[in-house]
Amino acid sequence: MNNSQKSKSVRSGSARVRSAIERAGLLQQREQLRETLISKFSKDYAQGNKSKEALIQQIVNEYFTNEQVTETSLKQLKARVIEAVQKQKGLSQTQHVAQNNNNSQLDNKSEQRSQIPRPQSVKNSVKSELDQDQYSVTSSQFEKQPKSVYVVDEEDEWAALVKFDTELHSKEQQLEQQRQLEFKKKMKAELDRQLEEKKRRIEIEKRQEDAYVKLRDFQMDVYDQREEQKKRETAKKQQLEKEQRDRQVREEEKRKFLEKKKQQELDAILVQRIQEELKQEQREALQKKDMEKRKFVEMMEENEKNRQKQINDEITDKQLEIDMQRKYIQLQQKLEEEREMEKKEREDKIKKIMSDFSQTVVKNQKDQIKAEDDKMMKAILMQNEIEQQDEEMKKRQIKSQQQEMRKYLIKQMEDKKQRLKEEEELNKKQAQVWQQDLQTFQQHEKSKYDYIKDVNVKHQEILKQQMDERKQQQRPKTKMNNEELMHNKPLLKELADKQDTIKVRKINIG
Numbered sequence: 001m002n003n004s005q006k007s008k009s010v011r012s013g014s015a016r017v018r019s020a021i022e023r024a025g026l027l028q029q030r031e032q033l034r035e036t037l038i039s040k041f042s043k044d045y046a047q048g049n050k051s052k053e054a055l056i057q058q059i060v061n062e063y064f065t066n067e068q069v070t071e072t073s074l075k076q077l078k079a080r081v082i083e084a085v086q087k088q089k090g091l092s093q094t095q096h097v098a099q100n101n102n103n104s105q106l107d108n109k110s111e112q113r114s115q116i117p118r119p120q121s122v123k124n125s126v127k128s129e130l131d132q133d134q135y136s137v138t139s140s141q142f143e144k145q146p147k148s149v150y151v152v153d154e155e156d157e158w159a160a161l162v163k164f165d166t167e168l169h170s171k172e173q174q175l176e177q178q179r180q181l182e183f184k185k186k187m188k189a190e191l192d193r194q195l196e197e198k199k200r201r202i203e204i205e206k207r208q209e210d211a212y213v214k215l216r217d218f219q220m221d222v223y224d225q226r227e228e229q230k231k232r233e234t235a236k237k238q239q240l241e242k243e244q245r246d247r248q249v250r251e252e253e254k255r256k257f258l259e260k261k262k263q264q265e266l267d268a269i270l271v272q273r274i275q276e277e278l279k280q281e282q283r284e285a286l287q288k289k290d291m292e293k294r295k296f297v298e299m300m301e302e303n304e305k306n307r308q309k310q311i312n313d314e315i316t317d318k319q320l321e322i323d324m325q326r327k328y329i330q331l332q333q334k335l336e337e338e339r340e341m342e343k344k345e346r347e348d349k350i351k352k353i354m355s356d357f358s359q360t361v362v363k364n365q366k367d368q369i370k371a372e373d374d375k376m377m378k379a380i381l382m383q384n385e386i387e388q389q390d391e392e393m394k395k396r397q398i399k400s401q402q403q404e405m406r407k408y409l410i411k412q413m414e415d416k417k418q419r420l421k422e423e424e425e426l427n428k429k430q431a432q433v434w435q436q437d438l439q440t441f442q443q444h445e446k447s448k449y450d451y452i453k454d455v456n457v458k459h460q461e462i463l464k465q466q467m468d469e470r471k472q473q474q475r476p477k478t479k480m481n482n483e484e485l486m487h488n489k490p491l492l493k494e495l496a497d498k499q500d501t502i503k504v505r506k507i508n509i510g
Contacts, residue, residue, distance in 0.1 A: 027208065028412070034064045037077070045085045050433050052085055058193065059084060065200060162463055165491070169456045176449060183441065187434070194427070201423075205416065212409060219405065226398070230391075237387070241380075281346060285339065292335060299324075 038060050046052035063077045303324055466484065485492070496506075 027211075028415075030064065030069065031415075033069065034060060037074075041078075041081050045081060050430065052088060054430060055084055055088060056081055058197070061197060061200075162460065164494075165456065165459060165463075168494075169452070172452055173449075176445065179445070187438075190434075208412075212412070216409075219402075223398070277346075 038057050041056045041060065042053045046056055059081055060077070063073070063080075067073050306324070
């Protein structure tokens, strides 16, 4: 039961490792898709414009942070990118047109200033410059004299005109300050957005780092569990081998005891058989001896008969008796030798039987024991070899998994470093672009402010000169003639449209 639970825990650990690897792979695929979309949209719609690229990157990053990746959402993302790029394009075109108009106005004013030779014409050219910059009056308005003009319904027309010009200058300064504030707000909002984006990126990297640490710790835990399980399996295997060896020793002792007992029984049977054979041989020897004795008695009786018979013939009988005794002695010797030979042969036969039987039994037992030992040793070696191969295979698999995981983590770290490096370079370039834009904007605004200030000063000087000239010519101090009314017509029209406190009326002149 414990082994099954351990194997289940190991399998569940492996499943969690695979799940973590799959999640890391999905995060990497999501990051690659994000970079691919940024690159594709920048190539298709930005066309090398850094501000458009930054806008596209912001939209794509917000999409991957807040939405799920689907086919419908990707189409919506593309539509949002196109709409944002077109809006920015329209805004940039408007700014470009305004800047070109300002530049063209500056060029026209400089050309007009260079072409005017007399002081009175200088006054008129400066006033025409003011009209072109602030009120967009074209030269066609001066080619044909209008039949109607605006006049100030006050005693001091010049004072009202100077007051209105001063108010316009003040409003222009307020608008300039407002534009500066809006630009600063825009810069602050952009910097806040970048800080927020950097914060989100740091949080994402932190989550990825935490996921990596958890994955590494989990992998180490799984590895430690495998090592512990391996140690337990090794200890269990050693215990089983010890029990198997003890069981084999007990079986061997039991087998030897049974073999010894069987050998003793066989020895007892063999001894009994030998004893029976000896008794049988003794009986046969006694029977043979009795038979020989009877033969000897019969022969003695026959000899006695012969001796009695030989009494009559002493020489013949005596010789015969001698011959008979000699034959008898020879016969006795021969019989004795035959008995000795038979006894020796019987003993040799018994010894040979005993030796052959003992050797056969011992040899068979030894061969059987050796065969069983060889078979058991072969099985143990084969089992050890199989287990060693399995262990080597597991080690290779674990090592391969660790190498793959190490390669994957190294690649992630390298990608992260490369991404941070690219973002740092992009931030530097963006900062340089913003710095250049800020300097350009400040220079443009400063030149515009200086130009407006210079025009206003010149305008005031011209008005003052006109007033002085009118005074010197003893004309009415506060009224304009027809030429001055025609020259200041755009400003008077602007005064009539935008000023309610000063009364302006429209008159016809010939």
